[in-house]
Amino acid sequence: MLVIENLHAEIDGKPILKGLSLSVNAGEVHAIMGPNGAGKSTLGYVLGGRPGYEVTDGSVTFAGQDLLELAPHERAAAGLFLGFQYPVEIPGVSNVQFLREALNAQRASREEKALSGAEFLKLAREEARKLDMDAEMLKRPVNVGFSGGEKKRNEMVQMGIVNPKFAILDETDSGLDIDALRIVGDGINRIMRAPEKAVLLITHYQRLLDYVQPDFVHVLADGRITRSGGAELAHQLEREGYAEIAA
């Protein structure tokens, strides 16, 4: 589903990713772990197409397409979802309006019929309920005044609504208490655990992986995958630290 080969990327001329290769098949959950500054978030942003992140070498193929050729909104329409480590506040634009615009833009580019206001609202309320988010928050401006945990939960509600094929979740577990972590973990499993879908979890700690069992765990250090293994690798990292294993 996603094939990354020898990916090099830089920000302001500073190399961050230095030959990263990774292949994710449909039905798989991969976790990327690594120390601060290894390039974990950069990988998410490069895959999402954030301006300022320049790919200098390598390739990324997503569902048979050259992902790097697509504009960010086209990547979303192709089925890619990027869950943000720091979801952005957008004053003056309500969650409902934002998500309906997003979903209908994606549907339009897939030549699907737009959802009416009522149809959309039903879907949004249902997703909010499943993630234990107060439906009133859908009316509020996007992420404005939300706590860290509420923002992350809102990311999951968005993911449930757009129902992507592939989710890249950047530190979705940060800022969550235990209860929220369980709800978010259940949400990831419910929305994304399917034979035709896949997930790339970017995380610093092992605790989210208690709820979302990864099929593969990779260690990212200094812009490259230095080690790959199964779920047990995450436990080993937690016990022994990155310094030992990443080297």
Add this chain to the structure above:
Amino acid sequence: MPLIDLPSTRAEAWRWADLGALSAAAALAPIARAGHEPHFLDLPGARLLFVNGVLDEAHSVLDQVSLGHLRGGEHALGGRATGIGWSLRLDADAAADPVQVVHIATGGENHLPAEIVLADNAVAQVVETFVGAGWSNRVTRIELGSAARLGRAVRLIQEGGFTSLRDEAQLGTGASLVSTFLGAGTAGTRIDGAVVVGESGYAEVGGALLTAGEQRQECAVRVRHAEPNGQSHQLWRAVAADTSVASLAAAVEVARHAQKTDGEQSLRGLLLQRTATVNLKPELEIFADDVKCAHGATVGELDGRALFYMQSRGIPRPRAQALLTRAFVADALDRIGNEGVRDAFAADADAWLERTL
């Protein structure tokens, strides 16, 4: 072509004025008259249609409005508008249906005075729309009696030439004036205002100026608190694209004995391209010592992080820019009390975004 005697841009109040555009607008050749129907909103009440400053009686319903000879006053531009104009006068405790005025310009210059005089406790709403091309020059004298309330919404959507407005308002004790302006056409604009707030009076003067191409729009509004306990808000938003210039000058003046005045100025500019210009000038002259006057002035660009966030959810960049820009001007237009009027103004702002982004 007669030369127009205009103020000098060396005078501070006129420093950003595009005075050359006035002469150019006045010299515009005649154009076909635009249709007026789409510009009247579905509201009860008086409908006045002025074509080049002259009432088109066949298409107007005067209701409580009358015509008469009015003086333009002392203002450099407003003063030119002495002659036959429209007048809304309400007796004490009266409430009128909304008054709609559509001004169509078809080239050349036209000048029209108006007055809105509300006796104690009277309530009125006036909605004006400027379309066509030419120089449309207006002066509006507003006098509000004790506890009278006026909501005024003006949209400037001329496609060519220049629209210059001069409002002079005097608010009695506890009176309330809410004036909202939207500049979303392609003509030059100057909005001049002088509001004097009486004891415990309430004044809101603000709006949004959206400029593109080589367009120039500006406002120069001065609110004077002459008596204690007054409140005023001047909330202006400017969005400038291409090489256009939007200028916002808002002044608040608090007289020596106007204690407990609560004044707020919020001037914000958004540059859609770095070749555009937004000038902001918040001005405070405070002679009383027990007052609260908040003021803010900022110019910036759209938040790149928000743009990427929206794109990453599937919203194409131009649409994301439109949503963020619309959100930026929304609080200025939200001040319009009537929902139908507010929606019409928002639709004009959306049409501008559609054209520009």
